[in-house]
Amino acid sequence: MTMEKNIAVLCNKLAGTGRAVKLADRISEDLTKKEIVHTVYLLDWPFIFLNFTDIFIVGGDGTLNYFINKYPHISLPLVIFNGGTGNDFHWMLYSNKSFDEQMRIALSETPKAVDIGTCNDRYFINGIGIGFEAAVSKALTGKKKLPGKTSFYITVLKNIFGYKSKSYSIKISDKIFAGKYFLIDIYNGRRAGGGFYIAPEAEPDDGLFEFINAEALTPFQRLLYLPVIEKGKHLRLPFINHSKTDKIEIESDSLIQFHLDGEYGEAGKIEIKILPAQLNFRY
Numbered sequence: 001m002t003m004e005k006n007i008a009v010l011c012n013k014l015a016g017t018g019r020a021v022k023l024a025d026r027i028s029e030d031l032t033k034k035e036i037v038h039t040v041y042l043l044d045w046p047f048i049f050l051n052f053t054d055i056f057i058v059g060g061d062g063t064l065n066y067f068i069n070k071y072p073h074i075s076l077p078l079v080i081f082n083g084g085t086g087n088d089f090h091w092m093l094y095s096n097k098s099f100d101e102q103m104r105i106a107l108s109e110t111p112k113a114v115d116i117g118t119c120n121d122r123y124f125i126n127g128i129g130i131g132f133e134a135a136v137s138k139a140l141t142g143k144k145k146l147p148g149k150t151s152f153y154i155t156v157l158k159n160i161f162g163y164k165s166k167s168y169s170i171k172i173s174d175k176i177f178a179g180k181y182f183l184i185d186i187y188n189g190r191r192a193g194g195g196f197y198i199a200p201e202a203e204p205d206d207g208l209f210e211f212i213n214a215e216a217l218t219p220f221q222r223l224l225y226l227p228v229i230e231k232g233k234h235l236r237l238p239f240i241n242h243s244k245t246d247k248i249e250i251e252s253d254s255l256i257q258f259h260l261d262g263e264y265g266e267a268g269k270i271e272i273k274i275l276p277a278q279l280n281f282r283y
Helices: 015-033 061-070 088-094 099-108 132-140 150-159 219-230
Strands: 006-011 037-041 054-059 078-082 112-119 122-124 127-131 166-172 175-187 209-215 240-245 247-260 263-281
Touching: 006 015, 015 037, 015 054, 015 061, 015 078, 015 099, 054 061, 061 088, 061 122, 061 263, 078 088, 078 099, 078 263, 122 247, 127 132, 127 166, 127 263, 132 150, 132 175, 132 247, 132 263
Parallel strands: 006 037, 006 054, 054 078
Antiparallel strands: 112 122, 112 263, 127 175, 127 247, 166 175, 166 247, 175 209, 209 240, 247 263
């Protein structure tokens, strides 16, 4: 059965400071040994995937974000390999599986439907961060990133004292509330920043986002509760609001800074919707 496969291996050669290319080579070697037909793409990805049966994506959350915005209606079975620096959505699907174990899953597991989201005119799969998290993303844009959460953590510490919470109006379900907030998160996955469990109750296939927002905090409170948020133990803190939803609208009296799967952006107003069961992953 596996002999009938024809796999497109899509690699972001810039991801993980070269780690993605090495991982793509390892995947190609393994597929060659198994006599499975495949093609590795390092530069120009195909316009359409004619005659391919599966797609392996090698990179991090940014690579996956690029993929879903380029091919939002793809129906072929997908696999994401952890070739980036953070790899948060990869962790959501495969946790700490070894390379050999993930290859077994990639070649034999039945595909399962996974949700994605829209933010204005763009798609995302892991999550959106507004406020402080967006400021961190902006500071990291164009910078060489260290593996895991190292770069994220360093940038958080550099910005945690000077950041000024902004005012937002948030419409979620049938409720509208407004105020100054330190951060606003809308997540389909559980982790961000290479290992911060921002949305510990999120599920990628339930048709809902996990919404979390934190009220304005003093610099001391930010530093005090950072390790708590990192471990995903923050949902019951008195300054945290969280719920499940499939649609959110956010406005502000200033330009809204946000990130989609770690990719920085700005907008005057943000409308976010869930697209249930949009993509199929083997996991």
